[in-house]
Amino acid sequence: MASTPANTxxxxxxxxxxxxxxxxxxxxxxxxxSGTLFVVSAGLEQLVLxxxxxxxxxxxxxxxxxxxxxxxxxxxxxxxxxxxxxxxxVQAEAIEAAxxxxxxxxxxxxxxxxxxxxxxxxxxxxxYARALSYWRSRHQYCGVCGSPTIATRAGHVLHCTNDSCGxxxxxxxxxxxxxxxxxxxxxxxxxxxxxxWPPGRYSTIAGFVEPGESLEDGVAREVFEETGVRVASVxxxxxxxxxxxxxxxxxxxxxAASHEIAHIDGELEDAQWFTREQIAAGTPMLPPSASIxxxxxxxWFNAGxxxxxxxxxxxxxxTTPRG
Amino acid sequence: MASTPANTxxxxxxxxxxxxxxxxxxxxxxxxxSGTLFVVSAGLEQLVLxxxxxxxxxxxxxxxxxxxxxxxxxxxxxxxxxxxxxxxxVQAEAIEAAxxxxxxxxxxxxxxxxxxxxxxxxxxxxxYARALSYWRSRHQYCGVCGSPTIATRAGHVLHCTNDSCGxxxxxxxxxxxxxxxxxxxxxxxxxxxxxxWPPGRYSTIAGFVEPGESLEDGVAREVFEETGVRVASVxxxxxxxxxxxxxxxxxxxxxAASHEIAHIDGELEDAQWFTREQIAAGTPMLPPSASIxxxxxxxWFNAGxxxxxxxxxxxxxxTTPRG
Numbered sequence: 265m266a267s268t269p270a271n272t273x274x275x276x277x278x279x280x281x282x283x284x285x286x287x288x289x290x291x292x293x294x295x296x297x298s299g300t301l302f303v304v305s306a307g308l309e310q311l312v313l314x315x316x317x318x319x320x321x322x323x324x325x326x327x328x329x330x331x332x333x334x335x336x337x338x339x340x341x342x343x344x345x346x347x348x349x350x351x352x353x354v355q356a357e358a359i360e361a362a363x364x365x366x367x368x369x370x371x372x373x374x375x376x377x378x379x380x381x382x383x384x385x386x387x388x389x390x391x392y393a394r395a396l397s398y399w400r401s402r403h404q405y406c407g408v409c410g411s412p413t414i415a416t417r418a419g420h421v422l423h424c425t426n427d428s429c430g431x432x433x434x435x436x437x438x439x440x441x442x443x444x445x446x447x448x449x450x451x452x453x454x455x456x457x458x459x460x461w462p463p464g465r466y467s468t469i470a471g472f473v474e475p476g477e478s479l480e481d482g483v484a485r486e487v488f489e490e491t492g493v494r495v496a497s498v499x500x501x502x503x504x505x506x507x508x509x510x511x512x513x514x515x516x517x518x519x520a521a522s523h524e525i526a527h528i529d530g531e532l533e534d535a536q537w538f539t540r541e542q543i544a545a546g547t548p549m550l551p552p553s554a555s556i557x558x559x560x561x562x563x564w565f566n567a568g569x570x571x572x573x574x575x576x577x578x579x580x581x582x583t584t585p586r587g
Numbered sequence: 588m589a590s591t592p593a594n595t596x597x598x599x600x601x602x603x604x605x606x607x608x609x610x611x612x613x614x615x616x617x618x619x620x621s622g623t624l625f626v627v628s629a630g631l632e633q634l635v636l637x638x639x640x641x642x643x644x645x646x647x648x649x650x651x652x653x654x655x656x657x658x659x660x661x662x663x664x665x666x667x668x669x670x671x672x673x674x675x676x677v678q679a680e681a682i683e684a685a686x687x688x689x690x691x692x693x694x695x696x697x698x699x700x701x702x703x704x705x706x707x708x709x710x711x712x713x714x715y716a717r718a719l720s721y722w723r724s725r726h727q728y729c730g731v732c733g734s735p736t737i738a739t740r741a742g743h744v745l746h747c748t749n750d751s752c753g754x755x756x757x758x759x760x761x762x763x764x765x766x767x768x769x770x771x772x773x774x775x776x777x778x779x780x781x782x783x784w785p786p787g788r789y790s791t792i793a794g795f796v797e798p799g800e801s802l803e804d805g806v807a808r809e810v811f812e813e814t815g816v817r818v819a820s821v822x823x824x825x826x827x828x829x830x831x832x833x834x835x836x837x838x839x840x841x842x843a844a845s846h847e848i849a850h851i852d853g854e855l856e857d858a859q860w861f862t863r864e865q866i867a868a869g870t871p872m873l874p875p876s877a878s879i880x881x882x883x884x885x886x887w888f889n890a891g892x893x894x895x896x897x898x899x900x901x902x903x904x905x906t907t908p909r910g
Contacts, residue, residue, distance in 0.1 A: 274801035282812060283852065392799025399798065402754070405733035407726040412733070431725070435798050439762045439835055473835065475722065475758050476715025478597035479826040489605060500823040503802040512762055512796065529606065 270384075271504035271513075272554040277385035278349070278392065280342040285418035291335035295325040300348045302330045303341065303389065305397040306356040308509065309372040310390050318381045320390060321370045329354060329362040339396050339419030344389055351393045351419070353400065376508060379554050388505075395507035396420075396435060403433040436510055441482045442470040443516040444560035445495060447523050447537060453564055454520065455548060456490060456528070456535035465582055466538070466548035468557045470513070471531070483516050491535045492526025495519065501563065504556040515556045517564065540569050549580030593707075594827035594838075595877040600708035601672065601715065603665040608741035614658035618648040623671045625653045626664065626712065628720040629679040631832065632695040633713050641704045643713060644693045652677060652685040662719050662742030667712055674716045674742070676723065699831060703877050711828075718830035719743075719758060726756040759833055764805045765793040766839040767883035768818060770846055770860060776887055777816060777843065778871060779851075779858035788905055789861070789871035791880045793836070794854075806839050814858045815849025818842065824886065827879040838879045840887065863892050872903030 284290060294300045301322040304311035311321040323330050330352050339351040359372060375390050382390070396419070403422040406413055411426035413433065422433040445454040445468075455466035471486035473479060480498045487495050495518040504513040525535050538548060543565060551557040553574075565573040573579060607613060617623045624645040627634035634644040646653050653675050662674040682695060698713050705713070719742070726745040729736055734749035736756065745756040768777040768791075778789035794809035796802060803821045810818050818841040827836040848858050861871060866888060874880040876897075888896040896902060 271801065273799065274804060276800070276804050276807060278799075280797065280808065388799065392797075395798030401731065403730040405728060405730050407728050407730050407736075407756070408724065410728035410733045410735070413730075433725075433730070434761075434795075436759060437762055437796055437798055438757070439760055472757075473760055474603065474715075475718030475760055475830060475833065476596065476601075476711065476828050477599070478594065478828060479835075479837070481597060481599050484599060485603065505799045505801060507798060510798070512802075514802070 271502055271556050271559060272379055272384075273388050273391040273505045273507075274503070275384065275388050277388040278342040278344050284342075285340055285420050287418070290340055290418045291338055294338070294340065294348055294350050297348055298324060298326075300325055300350055301344060302327070302350050302352045303393050304329060304352050304354055304359070305393055306354050306359055306372055307401075308394060308398060309356070309374055310393060311359065311366075311370055312373045312378060312382075312390075313367060313369050314371055314373075315369040318378050319383060320386045321367065323352070327362075328365050329358060332358070336415050339400070339415070341389070341392060341396075345385070349389070351396060353397055380552070391505050391507045395437070395505070395510055398507070398509040399435045402436070406431050407433070437512045438510050439473045439479070440470055440506075440511045440513055441473060441479055441486060441516060442468050442513050442556055442560065443483050443487060443495075443498070443518050444468050444564050445487055445493060445518045445520050446564060447520050448496075450519075450564075450568065452537040452539050453543075453561065454487075454491060454493060454525075454535060455538055455561075456532040457548070458531065459533035464547060464549045464580065465551075466536070467551045468560050469535075470557070472511075473514075479514055479516070483518055487518065490529050490532050492524065492528075494521045496521035501560060502556065506556075513556045515560050517560065540565055543573075544569070544571075544576045544578060546578040546580040549582055552582050594825055594879050594882060595702055595707075596711050596714040596828045596830075597826070598707065598711050600711040601665040601667050607665075608663055608743050610741070613663055613741045614661055617661070617663065617671055617673050620671055621647060621649075623648055623673055624667060625650070625673050625675045626716050627652065627675050627677055627682070628716055629677050629682060629695055630724075631717060631721060632679070632697055633716060634682065634689075634693055635696045635701060635705075635713075636690055636692050637694055637696075638692040641701050642706060643709045644690065646675070650685075651688050652681060655681070659738050662723070662738070664712070664715060664719075668708070672712070674719060676720055703875070714828050714830045718760070718828070718833055721830070721832040722758045725759070729754050730756070760835045761833050762796045762802070762837055763793055763829075763834045764796060764802055764809060764837050764839060765791050765879055765883065766806050766810060766818075766821070766841050767791050767887050768810055768816060768841045768843050769887060770843050771819075773842075773887075773891065775860040775862050776866075776884065777810075777814060777848075777858060778861055778884075779813060779855040780871070781854065782856035787870060787872045787903065788874075789859070790874045791883050792858075793880070795834075796837075802837055802839070806841055810841065813852050813855050815847065815851075816843050817845040819844035824883060825879065829879075836879045838883050840883065863888055866896075867892070867894075867899045867901060869901045869903040872905055875905050
């Protein structure tokens with residue numbers, strides 16, 4: 265994929281082998297294979313090793329935490345580092361109860377603050393696991409008739425147990441556009457900030473795509489809604505899975521047709537045009553480097569600067585992951 | 588949006604004014620405005636005028652079909668051709684009962700077979716209406732706890748009525764990649780066919796993006812899963828809302844790194860490499876021109892042909908919309 269930069273969480277780290285989901289006895293096979301790697305989720309947190317270097321905790325089928333689970337709490341993720349890999353969704357209390365059988369530094373953690381410290385493939389794997397955990401929690405009952413659902417297709421379809429309904433629910437992804445808008449000269453970038461962010465933090469314009477619009481329609485609508493600026497041209501750059509809880513970030517660069525920041529909608533507290541000089545001097549502070557927002561800003565910055573953004577000594581960066 | 592061709596259903600035909608959804612009395616205002624345009628959906632069909640030229644049937648607030656509805660069956664779409672526009676979701680039987688108060692040629696119809704005959708803005712409006720109708724039907728009950736939901740934010744959020752749960756459900760879009768793969772020379776295109784299609788019909792490779800993968804990851808995975816071909820580079824082309832029932836088609840062009848069609852997965856019956864000469868001669872038959880699939884094939888074809896695809900006399904085209 266030489267045409268796109270590697271965004272955090274992106275990458276075919278996992279061989280998903282979708283056809284393996286159709287095997288009726290997939291869970292028995294997974295439990296019978298001593299090489300199967302079980303990844304553990306509790307709610308939106310995952311079991312990780314905190315030290316020496318953060319990584320995923322992989323359990324075997326014989327581990328008491330996995331052994332006690334029914335098959336309906338398992339989801340086949342695919343093959344990771346050559347081994348079959350299965351998501352085990354447990355209650356947080358079960359982890360405490362199994363504490364003695366776990367590595368001493370194992371703990372439940374949210375993915376986002378760990379993302380930059382994890383091996384790339386582990387971060388990608390946990391992004392997938394987190395997205396599926398959240399999705400399963402949101403479809404425990406059928407939205408059409410209210411009956412309970414059961415997991416089928418190795419956990420990738422939630423099926424309504426009411427025979428007269430029988431609706432199937434599939435994993436959900438919410439496409440969101442994120443866009444670096446420049447002025448016609450390319451010298452200034454349009455960044456906005458939310459009121460809940462610490463002072464000085466700005467980021468690119470973003471928002472969810474709505475039904476009935478293309479990505480390009482969504483870019484134009486969001487930029488106008490949030491800032492009153494009209495865009496003249498829109499160019500796709502790259503994409504990033506962003507399972508917080510279920511987004512797919514679709515990164516664009518756009519050139520403005522109008523430059524007046526005519527209004528700010530309720531989502532933003534402020535929006536401004538910033539030059540490279542301002543950014544190099546440390547104001548505004550930029551989002552963390554694991555985000556596609558940073559990548560979009562960096563691409564624009566580096567196209568017009570002899571010293572790349574990464575090597576600028578005074579650039580301000582968020583010290584905590586983006587909210 | 589000069590950078591992307593206009594795909595059917597794409598285009599900012601509607602001023603959505605998302606902030607208007609927050610007005611608590613939006614439905615009263617809409618009913619009190621004699622200019623409000625009500626679009627009628629029953630299930631996945633919409634009320635259209637069949638003759639003289641197909642178009643949407645717009646009803647006023649006073650029309651008995653609209654008057655009888657409770658506000659919970661309404662969704663604010665936005666402003667269309669300058670007028671406030673509201674989706675009214677009714678039972679098909681209600682339309683029959685109100686037959687005398689409707690234009691003689693009004694009928695319920697699926698959008699897809701009509702798309703090419705509708706005015707562009709009407710097609711875009713109905714694509715949006717259809718997507719929201721389907722989404723609402725799938726979240727009548729809370730997926731977290733099974734309680735009934737109610738419509739809030741002018742029909743754009745379905746809210747769980749169980750106070751101890753209170754989950755909110757937002758409109759859903761399923762991103763799908765669709766890709767025209769060429770060989771390294773650019774002279775041949777990889778097209779596949781499903782067993783249920785009439786003989787001779789082929790189309791581009793497509794499939795849903797999965798959680799935890801970028802669009803580019805999804806392209807590489809789908810092409811390999813369906814044909815065994817590895818892609819070397821992937822380039823985004825354009826996107827298209829495709830509410831059948833809830834897709835967003837993300838069109839790519841890719842260059843193959845390997846050319847052997849090593850296997851065909853269960854989704855396809857056949858996949859082959861085709862030259863421009865074969866396509867110009869009428870084999871395979873191509874998908875309808877309203878689809879992004881056709882657009883992707885056309886872009887590749889025209890880049891290497893003195894006579895554009897549209898002017899080729901013998902090109903085979905599907906006579907019915909794509910299944």
